[in-house]
Amino acid sequence: xxxxxxxxxxxxxxxxxxxxxxxxxxxxxxxxxxxxxxxxxxxxxxxxxxxxxxxxxxxxxxxxxxxxxxxxxxxxxxxxxxxxxxxxxxxxxxxxxxxxxxxxxxxxxxxxxxxxxxxxxxxxxxxxxxxxxxxxxxxxxxxxxxxxxxxxxxxxxxxxxxxxxxxxxxxxxxxxxxxxxxxxxxxxxxxxxxxxxxxxxxxxxxxxxxxxxxxxxxxxxxxxxxxxxxxxxxxxxxxxxxxxxxxxxxxxxxxxxxxxxxxxxxxxxxxxxxxxxxxxxxxxxxxxxxxxxxxxxxxxxxxxxxx
Amino acid sequence: xxxxxxxxxxxxxxxxxxxxxxxxxxxxxxxxxxxxxxxxxxxxxxxxxxxxxxxxxxxxxxxxxxxxxxxxxxxxxxxxxxxxxxxxxxxxxxxxxxxxxxxxxxxxxxxxxxxxxxxxxxxxxxxxxxxxxxxxxxxxxxxxxxxxxxxxxxxxxxxxxxxxxxxxxxxxxxxxxxxxxxxxxxxxxxxxxxxxxxxxxxxxxxxxxxxxxxxxxxxxxxxxxxxxxxxxxxxxxxxxxxxxxxxxxxxxxxxxxxxxxxxxxxxxxxxxxxxxxxxxx
Numbered sequence: 056x057x058x059x060x061x062x063x064x065x066x067x068x069x070x071x072x073x074x075x076x077x078x079x080x081x082x083x084x085x086x087x088x089x090x091x092x093x094x095x096x097x098x099x100x101x102x103x104x105x106x107x108x109x110x111x112x113x114x115x116x117x118x119x120x121x122x123x124x125x126x127x128x129x130x131x132x133x134x135x136x137x138x139x140x141x142x143x144x145x146x147x148x149x150x151x152x153x154x155x156x157x158x159x160x161x162x163x164x165x166x167x168x169x170x171x172x173x174x175x176x177x178x179x180x181x182x183x184x185x186x187x188x189x190x191x192x193x194x195x196x197x198x199x200x201x202x203x204x205x206x207x208x209x210x211x212x213x214x215x216x217x218x219x220x221x222x223x224x225x226x227x228x229x230x231x232x233x234x235x236x237x238x239x240x241x242x243x244x245x246x247x248x249x250x251x252x253x254x255x256x257x258x259x260x261x262x263x264x265x266x267x268x269x270x271x272x273x274x275x276x277x278x279x280x281x282x283x284x285x286x287x288x289x290x291x292x293x294x295x296x297x298x299x300x301x302x303x304x305x306x307x308x309x310x311x312x313x314x315x316x317x318x319x320x321x322x323x324x325x326x327x328x329x330x331x332x333x334x335x336x337x338x339x340x341x342x343x344x345x346x347x348x349x350x351x352x353x354x355x356x357x358x359x360x361x362x
Numbered sequence: 363x364x365x366x367x368x369x370x371x372x373x374x375x376x377x378x379x380x381x382x383x384x385x386x387x388x389x390x391x392x393x394x395x396x397x398x399x400x401x402x403x404x405x406x407x408x409x410x411x412x413x414x415x416x417x418x419x420x421x422x423x424x425x426x427x428x429x430x431x432x433x434x435x436x437x438x439x440x441x442x443x444x445x446x447x448x449x450x451x452x453x454x455x456x457x458x459x460x461x462x463x464x465x466x467x468x469x470x471x472x473x474x475x476x477x478x479x480x481x482x483x484x485x486x487x488x489x490x491x492x493x494x495x496x497x498x499x500x501x502x503x504x505x506x507x508x509x510x511x512x513x514x515x516x517x518x519x520x521x522x523x524x525x526x527x528x529x530x531x532x533x534x535x536x537x538x539x540x541x542x543x544x545x546x547x548x549x550x551x552x553x554x555x556x557x558x559x560x561x562x563x564x565x566x567x568x569x570x571x572x573x574x575x576x577x578x579x580x581x582x583x584x585x586x587x588x589x590x591x592x593x594x595x596x597x598x599x600x601x602x603x604x605x606x607x608x609x610x611x612x613x614x615x616x617x618x619x620x621x622x623x624x625x626x627x628x629x630x631x632x633x634x635x636x637x638x639x640x641x642x643x
Contacts, residue, residue: 186575
């Protein structure tokens with residue numbers, strides 16, 4: 056028995072080794088970087104400087120709180136950190152809401168008996184099958200203010216062109232729309248699978264009891280899909296929160312004037328454009344902690360083991 | 363009464379179709395744009411015409427991509443990397459997931475959590491240490507180094523999917539094989555693995571896709587022209603003096619074709635596999 060248990064652990068070992076090498080080692084290394092002054096001026100010989108970068112982040116977070124209560128709204132609005140932090144949450148929330156409503160909606164529609172259902176399903180999977188960098192650059196072209204197809208279509212119907220990359224709001228909407236497009240097929244596929252495993256008798260029983268379509272959805276469909284959708288929600292949150300590609304490529308590195316950053320793009324710019332490696336490393340640790348906190352929160356709310 | 367019912371049914375079909383078509387339009391529209399750009403003569407990204415097929419449409423870009431650019435070389439590298447990632451990914455995840463599903467050892471929950479946590483750290487900040495590590499192991503500028511990085515990227519999702527799927531297979535089947543005298547490894551290979559086909563397909567597809575469309579890691583780890591994968595090759599069309607938009611669009615579509623074919627071929631598996639994979643026993 057003991058031997059068998061040992062063997063099971065041998066099964067796990069190769070995976071852990073790969074993850075340790077490619078993720079855990081760089082993670083620890085990153086912790087070290089976060090405590091050095093590694094930047095453009097100390098590129099060759101970074102020196103250990105302790106928790107300086109972390110202190111800086113904490114000061115930035117705490118800055119508005121040091122003011123009198125009446126000044127808080129203005130202080131929060133002017134604080135760069137809260138700006139980016141808020142945008143990250145808005146980005147994650149809006150994307151997830153649309154991924155789940157569109158994905159779930161598509162799945163419910165395609166779960167009916169439709170002619171050419173297979174074809175629709177194949178077409179709806181396209182955004183998932185296309186490599187992300189290609190889609191992101193395509194959408195950037197479509198959002199082009201002068202020549203992009205979206206503003207041209209708007210002009211056709213007599214609407215004013217949208218200033219996609221000069222207004223802060225629209226510069227946020229552009230990558231959001233792109234990412235909604237990218238992400239809903241994944242949820243659709245997961246939900247379609249989940250729907251097939253719900254026994255039809257449940258619906259018939261509910262119908263006999265006089266439950267309408269809305270009640271059937273909330274009392275049968277949604278609870279039955281919970282085990283499939285919950286892991287997708289957790290992974291979706293993490294992936295969206297840390298999605299660098301879409302914002303970076305669609306807004307061309309944070310147009311207008313670095314106003315469209317979420318936490319990860321901010322870190323990326325700090326590290327690879329301003330060469331503030333130490334600071335960026337410390338900030339990544341902060342992002343990591345925030346995500347851990349969110350996932351734990353899900354765990355509590357769902358009252359179901361996410362893990 | 364019958365006619366009223368039929369009318370209601372017909373009305374329902376109308377709005378269901380309207381909604382489906384709206385979604386399909388949303389999904390397909392950007393793809394049509396790429397097709398349009400790929401057919402344009404010269405390298406115009408933008409045109410003020412809205413026609414899908416541009417005036418003077420030409421297949422030149424496809425000819426150039428297939429004959430004048432080292433497209434097949436890139437394709438070969440990408441196929442090699444993606445297939446290796448899929449193979450190694452499936453092998454590791456099917457074993458690791460099994461250990462996490464059946465094993466009852468201390469720290470099992472912690473390992474599962476730890477695997478999920480590897481997804482939480484901003485991946486780009488891991489690139490620099492990863493590069494330094496790979497250099498020590500003499501894996502910089504080798505396809506093998508890239509494959510190892512991709513396997514690690516895809517592994518967490520794959521292990522979770524496999525683990526969830528094994529949870530739905532009765533453990534008694536495996537036990538019976540053990541009593542019949544199989545070694546644990548052969549019981550796993552002969553009994554459990556064949557039953558897990560749908561989850562294996564998903565794991566393979568996900569790993570393959572990781573290798574097929576990844577850009578950043580390849581950019582950092584690969585330097586030689588010879589080793590360029592498709593994403594790097596497509597990007598090289600950007601860095602010349604002028605962006606070759608038509609070629610880029612044509613190349614993008616050529617990149618998508620194998621993946622879409624793969625998705626369509628695996629459609630059935632994909633749907634049943636994801637379900638069962640995520641339902642926990």
